[in-house]
Amino acid sequence: MEFEIVIGLEVHAQMLTETKIFCGCSTKFGGAPNSHTCPVCIGMPGVLPVLNKKVVEFAMKMALATNCEINKSCEFARKNYFYPDLPKGYQISQYAYPLAEHGHISLDVNGEQKKIGITRIHMEEDAGKLMHDEHNPASYVDLNRTGVPLIEIVSEPDMRSSDEAADYLRRLHEILVYLEICDGNMEEGSFRCDANVSIRPMGQKEFGTRTELKNMNSFRNVQRALEYEIKRQQYLVENGETVIQETRLWDDAQGATNSMRSKEEAHDYRYFPDPDLVPILVDDAWVEKIKKDLPELPLAKRERFVNDYQIPAYDAGVLTADKALANYYEEVVKLCSQPKAASNWIMGDVMRFLNEEKKSIRECPITAKSLADMIRLIEEGTISGKMAKEIVEDMYKTGKSPQTIIEEKGLVQITDEGELIKSITSIIEANPGQLADYRGGKEKLFGFFVGQVMKATKGKANPQLVNDLLKKMLAG
Amino acid sequence: MELHQLTIHELQEKIRSGSVSATQITESVFSRIDAVEERVHSYIRMMKEEAFAAAAKADENIKKGDIKPLTGIPIALKDIVCTKGIATTCGSHILHNFVPPYNATVVEKLTDAGALFVGKTNMDEFAMGSSTETSWFGPTRNPWDLERIPGGSSGGSATAVAADECIASIGSDTGGSIRQPAALCGVVGMKPTYGRVSRFGLIAFASSLDQIGPFTKDVEDCAIMMNVLAGYDPKESTSVPTEVPDYRQFAGRDIQGWKIGIPKEYFVEGIDPEVNAAIQKTIAVIEQSGGQCVDISLPHTQYCVATYYIIAPAEASSNLARYDGVKYGLRAADVRDLLDMYKKTRMQGFGAEVKRRIMIGTYALSAGYYDAYYKKASQVRALIKRDFEEAWKKCDVILTPTTPTPAFKIGEKTDDPLQMYLSDIFTISANLAGIPGISLPCGFTSGGLPIGVQFLASHFEEGKLIQIASAYEKNAKIEKRRPAL
Numbered sequence: 001m002e003f004e005i006v007i008g009l010e011v012h013a014q015m016l017t018e019t020k021i022f023c024g025c026s027t028k029f030g031g032a033p034n035s036h037t038c039p040v041c042i043g044m045p046g047v048l049p050v051l052n053k054k055v056v057e058f059a060m061k062m063a064l065a066t067n068c069e070i071n072k073s074c075e076f077a078r079k080n081y082f083y084p085d086l087p088k089g090y091q092i093s094q095y096a097y098p099l100a101e102h103g104h105i106s107l108d109v110n111g112e113q114k115k116i117g118i119t120r121i122h123m124e125e126d127a128g129k130l131m132h133d134e135h136n137p138a139s140y141v142d143l144n145r146t147g148v149p150l151i152e153i154v155s156e157p158d159m160r161s162s163d164e165a166a167d168y169l170r171r172l173h174e175i176l177v178y179l180e181i182c183d184g185n186m187e188e189g190s191f192r193c194d195a196n197v198s199i200r201p202m203g204q205k206e207f208g209t210r211t212e213l214k215n216m217n218s219f220r221n222v223q224r225a226l227e228y229e230i231k232r233q234q235y236l237v238e239n240g241e242t243v244i245q246e247t248r249l250w251d252d253a254q255g256a257t258n259s260m261r262s263k264e265e266a267h268d269y270r271y272f273p274d275p276d277l278v279p280i281l282v283d284d285a286w287v288e289k290i291k292k293d294l295p296e297l298p299l300a301k302r303e304r305f306v307n308d309y310q311i312p313a314y315d316a317g318v319l320t321a322d323k324a325l326a327n328y329y330e331e332v333v334k335l336c337s338q339p340k341a342a343s344n345w346i347m348g349d350v351m352r353f354l355n356e357e358k359k360s361i362r363e364c365p366i367t368a369k370s371l372a373d374m375i376r377l378i379e380e381g382t383i384s385g386k387m388a389k390e391i392v393e394d395m396y397k398t399g400k401s402p403q404t405i406i407e408e409k410g411l412v413q414i415t416d417e418g419e420l421i422k423s424i425t426s427i428i429e430a431n432p433g434q435l436a437d438y439r440g441g442k443e444k445l446f447g448f449f450v451g452q453v454m455k456a457t458k459g460k461a462n463p464q465l466v467n468d469l470l471k472k473m474l475a476g
Numbered sequence: 477m478e479l480h481q482l483t484i485h486e487l488q489e490k491i492r493s494g495s496v497s498a499t500q501i502t503e504s505v506f507s508r509i510d511a512v513e514e515r516v517h518s519y520i521r522m523m524k525e526e527a528f529a530a531a532a533k534a535d536e537n538i539k540k541g542d543i544k545p546l547t548g549i550p551i552a553l554k555d556i557v558c559t560k561g562i563a564t565t566c567g568s569h570i571l572h573n574f575v576p577p578y579n580a581t582v583v584e585k586l587t588d589a590g591a592l593f594v595g596k597t598n599m600d601e602f603a604m605g606s607s608t609e610t611s612w613f614g615p616t617r618n619p620w621d622l623e624r625i626p627g628g629s630s631g632g633s634a635t636a637v638a639a640d641e642c643i644a645s646i647g648s649d650t651g652g653s654i655r656q657p658a659a660l661c662g663v664v665g666m667k668p669t670y671g672r673v674s675r676f677g678l679i680a681f682a683s684s685l686d687q688i689g690p691f692t693k694d695v696e697d698c699a700i701m702m703n704v705l706a707g708y709d710p711k712e713s714t715s716v717p718t719e720v721p722d723y724r725q726f727a728g729r730d731i732q733g734w735k736i737g738i739p740k741e742y743f744v745e746g747i748d749p750e751v752n753a754a755i756q757k758t759i760a761v762i763e764q765s766g767g768q769c770v771d772i773s774l775p776h777t778q779y780c781v782a783t784y785y786i787i788a789p790a791e792a793s794s795n796l797a798r799y800d801g802v803k804y805g806l807r808a809a810d811v812r813d814l815l816d817m818y819k820k821t822r823m824q825g826f827g828a829e830v831k832r833r834i835m836i837g838t839y840a841l842s843a844g845y846y847d848a849y850y851k852k853a854s855q856v857r858a859l860i861k862r863d864f865e866e867a868w869k870k871c872d873v874i875l876t877p878t879t880p881t882p883a884f885k886i887g888e889k890t891d892d893p894l895q896m897y898l899s900d901i902f903t904i905s906a907n908l909a910g911i912p913g914i915s916l917p918c919g920f921t922s923g924g925l926p927i928g929v930q931f932l933a934s935h936f937e938e939g940k941l942i943q944i945a946s947a948y949e950k951n952a953k954i955e956k957r958r959p960a961l
């Protein structure tokens with residue numbers, strides 16, 4: 001039987017605000033346990049939350065970037081459950097009235113644009129962390145992360161393969177990082193994903209029973225977990241068994257999902273509007289202000305690169321995957337006015353050097369100006385492309401400018417015609433036999449003469465000039 | 477008259493004239509406490525050392541001529557108000573050892589105004605009760621009759637003022653917890669508008685209803701206290717940045733031409749005849765004072781108690797979830813695992829009434845019941861608010877009895893929660909609507925128990941309440957009695 005796969009994703013993204021969502025504590029990752037806490041975020045009696053407006057603005061940016069409608073009024077609700085990492089016994093989240101709804105982003109699926117719906121985006125506070133003592137039957141609570149602002153982005157069940165799901169996640173991740181509202185670090189938990197997945201026979205309208213997958217901390221693991229879960233569900237259905245609605249945890253080492261809790265064991269969170277917080281009213285002026293401050297988003301940048309710089313869509317995709325890389329590229333182009341050459345050098349040598357050392361463009365020792373200078377020096381004929389290959393490697397290793405390296409190594413190309421004519425004349429004189437053969441029709445020998453000139457000039461001769469002069473002089 | 481019997485404004489005059497010192501006042505108050513506290517049990521914890529240290533400082537300031545509105549005035553704090561470095565228990569075993577590292581905003585404001593603190597007063601556990609019988613620290617007794625309850629939940633703060641164990645005190649009112657004990661103890665108690673006085677540092681019972689307010693010996697003192705307590709607090713999101721008038725200037729003004737609404741729904745069967753008689757007399761005094769009483773209707777009054785007993789427990793069930801034994805307060809010993817720790821801690825830490833309300837609230841918020849209970853109650857609450865909006869078109873203030881009966885006997889209603897809940901029947905509506913209310917003495921029963929009258933006004937009209945209460949106080953000429961302790 002052929003099955004259709006149905007996937008919906010819930011992404012939690014940590015907002016890059018300086019302070020927590022309802023108190024003045026730092027949101028910095030790490031720090032001694034419970035050092036970034038105060039009576040408010042550890043849930044002492046009598047204290048009250050005060051909303052950090054920055055969180056609303058960050059969430060609004062994401063909402064606008066994903067084509068959501070921002071609600072004129074939204075409210076915080078309490079999600080009630082007991083756990084030691086949740087000091088108040090409830091999480092302040094949004095429920096009936098989220099900040100934004102009805103959005104979408106577009107994916108490129110087999111060359112076609114496919115819209116993935118965004119059901120809602122809402123704000124909430126993060127919980128703390130439990131640490132278990134390996135030697136004693138004891139657990140400890142670190143509340144540094146408690147109250148760190150999150151947004152939850154819930155998609156429609158619009159994805160039909162694990163590839164689409166992974167692509168959707170990468171696009172969301174890219175947008176969050178572009179907006180500079182989330183650092184996107186999956187290992188530290190700044191970007192987390194839960195997946196709802198079900199299968200149904202091709203052509204069937206109703207959804208199959210879904211399972212919820214948790215604990216996947218990389219794009220790769222999301223894809224692996226989905227693939228495993230799809231196979232598991234297919235096996236069940238094909239063998240006449242039923243899929244149970246439950247939450248399953250991904251086990252990376254085992255490469256499998258395991259049941260965590262069934263629907264019957266699911267919590268009743270008893271959501272109700274938080275009486276300590278007032279509804280958030282968002283007027284058009286506020287939305288307009290946020291809209292005006294939105295940076296160019298990845299998709300728009302990609303299109304602009306293709307149109308303005310006349311580079312292939314593929315290049316534009318690579319260069320805009322990272323905002324810093326895109327900025328670097330644009331800086332180089334601005335300084336050398338050669339978009340294609342800039343793209344080639346960055347995507348070729350520069351990225352190869354960086355990848356070898358697992359570095360990001362931010363850590364690149366070659367400044368945009370140096371790279372632009374080098375491209376200009378090639379264009380002006382001061383150095384050859386071959387020389388440039390050597391120079392760029394030195395630039396990366398030393399951080400020096402191309403001019404400095406050329407000077408230090410005496411690498412300047414010989415473009416002085418008189419000097420080259422002198423050199424060619426003596427080579428022709430020293431090789432009368434080859435000259436006769438060439439003139440007799442052995443044109444292959446042209447390469448021999450080029451080689452001799454290069455040898456004599458230690459490779460510094462301008463190849464184009466050598467070609468032109470040799471052709472003339474060998475002809476007699 | 478002894479110093480502890482005087483009002484804030486009387487003592488302030490003496491301080492300004494240099495005839496008494498803060499230390500003398502404090503000594504007088506503590507000698508009174510030594511004499512009567514054992515019988516009344518107003519306090520959970522005394523702050524004697526801190527009080528005398530503060531009095532000494534106040535005396536230095538007085539010498540320098542630096543006299544603030546409450547300089548040298550001994551004030552008692554309900555043990556629901558967080559005090560930095562001083563245990564704050566909320567009348568509960570589960571918080572019996574909790575020492576807050578912060579002050580409630582009202583504590584800061586009172587300190588800034590020169591007040592000194594006598595101690596933390598007894599209360600129903602987590603303010604859940606109308607008799608101060610549910611305190612883990614044992615009941616407080618009514619100074620007018622030690623066999624009777626003082627009302628609640630701020631019973632200790634009411635008795636401390638009534639028995640002259642302090643000059644004024646702070647309470648909190650979620651469904652009548654200031655006004656009801658004020659009425660039953662024969663003192664003045666005000667519940668301000670929701671958002672008028674900061675809730676920061678007030679241990680939450682029902683966040684959308686809780687409000688801090690003063691107990692005082694007369695209306696002018698109430699105005700003095702409100703001048704200190706009222707105001708916007710950026711630490712509270714529901715605090716309202718409305719300008720604070722000088723409440724004292726409303727005291728002594730007449731009420732000529734005012735319309736006083738008498739809601740017919742508040743004068744029904746079940747009111748004690750002596751209470752009814754005292755209220756009728758009060759109406760007569762108000763009319764003699766220039767007020768014109770008009771019949772009004774608050775048609776949804778009959779739903780107030782039911783609405784309140786959905787919303788308050790629902791919020792409480794969530795507010796009290798933090799008492800889990802993990803971070804502070806009681807943690808049960810000998811537990812097997814996490815769930816066992818939660819269960820035993822909360823089983824041992826909470827009393828029966830608190831457990832009852834947590835269960836009611838949890839039920840009302842549960843999936844499948846939310847719409848029928850919490851949501852419905854919120855809708856009815858909106859109707860109750862609208863009743864008042866309509867009423868303000870016809871009158872300036874509303875007059876009602878504060879309680880249907882005078883103080884009842886200790887133990888009389890502890891086995892009948894519903895009867896207990898009905899003792900707040902006249903006070904709950906103000907909390908649901910968020911409006912201010914004041915209760916002040918309007919007479920005594922033949923048995924010598926105090927009776928209270930309640931005035932209600934529109935949002936942020938505390939000034940009107942001070943004005944009518946002080947006009948009534950002046951014209952009623954109720955004999956000054958003191959409990960014979």
Ligand SMILES: [Zn+2]
Nearest residue numbers: 023025038041
């Ligand atoms: Zn904090």
